[in-house]
Amino acid sequence: MVPMLGDWDNPASTSKSDACSSQKSILYIDAYDSFSFNVVAMLEETLGVKVTVITIDSQWPDSNMNEFLQHFEAIVLGPGPGDPNVPSDVGIMKDIWDLQDSDLMPVLGICLGFQSLCLRNGVPIERLPYPIHGQIHKISTTSKDIFEHIPEIEVTLYHSLYANSASAEAPDLEYLAWLALEDRPEKQIPMGVRHRKKPFWGVQFHPESCKSDIVACKTLLQNWWKMAMSFNKIVGRGGYCSLPDTVISPNTIFSPFPDAAYEMLQLSRATSKVSDSRSLKRPGLTAEAVSELFNKPGSPTVLFQSNGQYSIVSVPSAGSWRLEYYVETHELRLIQLHDDCKVTESCVSVVQLWDALRYLMEMKKVDSGNKEVPFWGGFLGYFSYELGLTCLPHPATAQASEPPRPHGNGKRSESLESPPDVSLLWCERSIVLDNTTGNIVVQSTRDDDRAPLGWLDQTIQLLEECSIPVNETDTDEFLDSILQQSKIQLPEEQKYKQQIEQCKAELEAGESYELCLTSETTITLPVPEEESTRIAFPWKLYKRLKTYNPAAFSAFADLGDTKIASSSPECFLNWDRHSTLEMKPMKGTVRKYPGMTMEKACEILSSTKEMAENLMIADLIRHDLYGICGSGGVHVEKLLEVADYGRVFSMITHIKGTIRPNHLGFAVRHMPQLNTPNMAVHGLTTLQRCLPPGSMTGAPKERSCMHLRTIENRKRAIYSGVMGFLDLGGGGSFSVLIRSAFTCSAGSDYTDKKLQTWRIGAGGAITTLSTAEGEWDEMLTKLRVVCNIFTPLGKINRQAGVP
Ligand SMILES: C=C(O[C@@H]1C=C(C(=O)O)C=C[C@H]1O)C(=O)O
Ligand SMILES: NC(=O)CC[C@H](N)C(=O)O
Secondary structure, three states: OOOOOOOOOOHHHOOHHHHOOOOOEEEEEEOOOOOHHHHHHHHHHHHOOEEEEEEOOOOOHHHOHHHHHOOOOEEEEOOOOOOOOOHHHHHHHHHHHHOOHHHOOOEEEEOHHHHHHHHHOOOOEEEEEEEEEEEEEEEEEOOOHHHOOOOEEEEEEEEEEEEOHHHOOOOOEEEEEEEEOOOOOOOEEEEEEEEOOOOEEEEOOEOOOOOOOHHHHHHHHHHHHHHHHHHHHHHOOOOOOOOOOOOOOOOOOOOOOOHHHHHHHHHOOOEEEEEEEEEEEOOOOOHHHHHHHHOOOOOOEEEEEEOOOEEEEEEOOOOOEEEEEEOOOOEEEEEEOOOOOOEEEEEOOHHHHHHHHHHHHHHOOOOEOOOOOOOOOEEEEEEOHHHHHOOOOOHHHHHOOOOOOOOOOOOOOHHHOOOOOEEEEEEOEEEEEEOOOOEEEEEEEEHHHHOOOOHHHHHHHHHHHOOOOOOOOHHHHHHHHHHOOOEEEOOOHHHHHHHHHHHHHHHHOOOOOEEEEEEEEEEEEEOOOOHHHHHHHHHHHHHHHHHHOOOOEEEEEEEOOEEEEEEEOOEEEEEOOOOEEEEOOEEEEEEOOOOOOHHHHHHHHOOHHHHHHHHHHHHHHHHHHHHHHOOOOEEEEEEEEEEEEOOEEEEEEEEEEEOOOOOOOOOOOOOHHHOOOOHHHHHHHHHHHHOOOHHHOEEOHHHHHHHHHHHHOOOOOOOOOEEEEEEOOOOEEEEEOOOEEEEOOOOHHHOOOOEEEEEEEEEEEEOOOOOHHHHHHHHHHHHHHHHHHHOOHHHOOOOOOOO
16 A cells, blocks of 8 residues: 555644644545645635645555545545546545435535546546646636636636536536637636536645635635535535554555665764854865865765855865765665775665664754854765656656666667766765855864864965966867777657657646656767876866856766766755755746847746746646645745746746744655754755755656656666755755766776777757657757867867757
8 A cells, every 4th residue: 555644643733632623634645646745735824724635545444435534524536646537646536426315415526637537427537639738728617516706717727638618418416617729719718617416526626836816716725625614514524533553554665774874974073063164265266176176086076065155165184084875786886985895785765865864964063163154064976867766656666677788789889888876975074165155165174273273274374375376278278189999879850859749649638747858968989098188087077068058056076987068057956954944946048149138038938938938837836845845835936937047047936834843834744864864864854855856857846757668768867967065064955957067987997998988968948838849949058158178179069960
């Protein structure tokens, strides 16, 4: 049985006085939609009820649906992917229509739930002439029943299918609202319905979307609730109790606590509870120059810029170590970077890995540090897209079968070896540059570094006295001599366009509302014979990218054989040390060709297509955050705003959530590990629950991932994953790994190889309004901002196929 996410196991809600509280209860049946927790929050916030969530593939507790339903005043059947004609797409929703007259109870179906109600009452569910996803439409109503006082209403629509009321009589149904399609006003699409004899209602639209008319939608819910309550009163239903703990409990898979967690703790033993720091100002000293002073070329290094403001540079110490994890084999490698450079290998499940990370962050919490910087010490690194797939409710389905490698007829090509799915560097020492104030903070969590004339003092002195590098002229020459022989393999246009059509077919079938299709470009180039040249190459490449495409989340990683140069503009998740989480999904991109201005970009991005693309992800991210923060804990700071990202304009949404440890959301409520105020633990859990990034999957997330895996037929690896830091003080910051190049064939183990391969992913959201030509161009626009750095300077912008 799939876990039921009710709050019966929430310690806060199981006290005696609560057991028969006067708070009313609603059962929400979740079809694995990416908007479910928005509906739940709206119900709780508007009606003051307590909602219990159960998924469509659950079994009724004790195989006794009637007994179980006694605990609730009403049921809400949620939206979801798929088709109500397919039994597994609605699962236990359809059991509700079998309730005997004596057991009837109020039901509200939303979108898929509405369609299921119509289907059961004889109305065929068929495809719309064209899907309507993330679009806002005005619908008209009868002003009666649940639409009392709402003659018309603006709502967001997310559907491909509809109840074809014209093709069948449904004497038991009364239609309450309609949408007239703009291009064929004679075609009326039912938007609201009620059963004439039973307390069953449904709406085809999404009242919980942040672009639906909130006031009118709240009135709608209140109207429904009033009618539901009066039904219960008339038939004498009532006096319900909260579910006792023993009735059901979430079916969490038991995973023993991994020994690896203790090994990680042992490796970190020199990290103290205090991060001491010294600051200075050195105008002109860049994060790159600082990194060059402290990191030997080719040694494990991460440089990560967070939100355009802070550049965090890892600095090696005797207590540095690395962690690598591979999803496919469950192999965890802990690599000590000093003394005997011991490597410990073990086999842990993904759940165990998250538990080990949470444990370590809790045990090694740093209590004090420089409040002006967001990182005091801890991990810097990345999580791959495939790691994200394992975080979905049904990882096996989303990962599907192992796809063949992109090149070489399924034969593993050594040069495209998969990088680790998690790679993190433990940093006791770091230097953080605040790009707004010019402050440079040198810090360490090692006790001995604090001593007078210890590492902190010596480092400050070194930074005060070092010469500031002048503009380097040799980088271009250096890179170009290697890049002269690079071969760029672009995605095949024909194939990409076919994939766009495949995506559109899934959208039309109701399987997805938006699919973020991506492709991979590879650049093959010679491995320089000279060791120093070979080792310096990734870093120089990063420096060129940083100059060519400055970005808020520019980053470099040299972690074993894996090298990453990133110019990501997109924030995935930031959290502070107190209680705030924030996510800033981007969707909708226009190229800055000559003559493109902010005004023009705003005009282009305010089209129905672009707004819908962003709105769908905004609603998805709200759901992700409500899953963590619970009702009342999420708000939209900015919706669909256009911003300048250097070489492109993009639309961005900004959503914030608040962690309240005794009021957590449904996605995490069953986790005893979260009984802590430590934000490092909550942030990590948010990562675990919200990966992969919704802006890189589409919505609903899980079903979209499943189709993308089949359509793309490759591993995305580092592209579409996230990169950032886990701060021992409690905070964290992660970007979406886009506009980046990575390789795992340029490292020290590859000295005998003649060629290295760099990989760049690029793509875009496919919606029903996409055109093959437009999406191909958009993919090339994003690809170009990275791919151009692989072209010898003189040829930039003249590369064949990359305009
Ligand atoms: C898929 C990429 O970017 C994603 C898609 C975007 C879009 O569709 O406009 C914008 C930002 C990213 O979330 C990419 O850069 O490769
Ligand atoms: N949002 C939904 O519930 C969508 C229902 C169904 N999958 C459709 O596309 O019509």
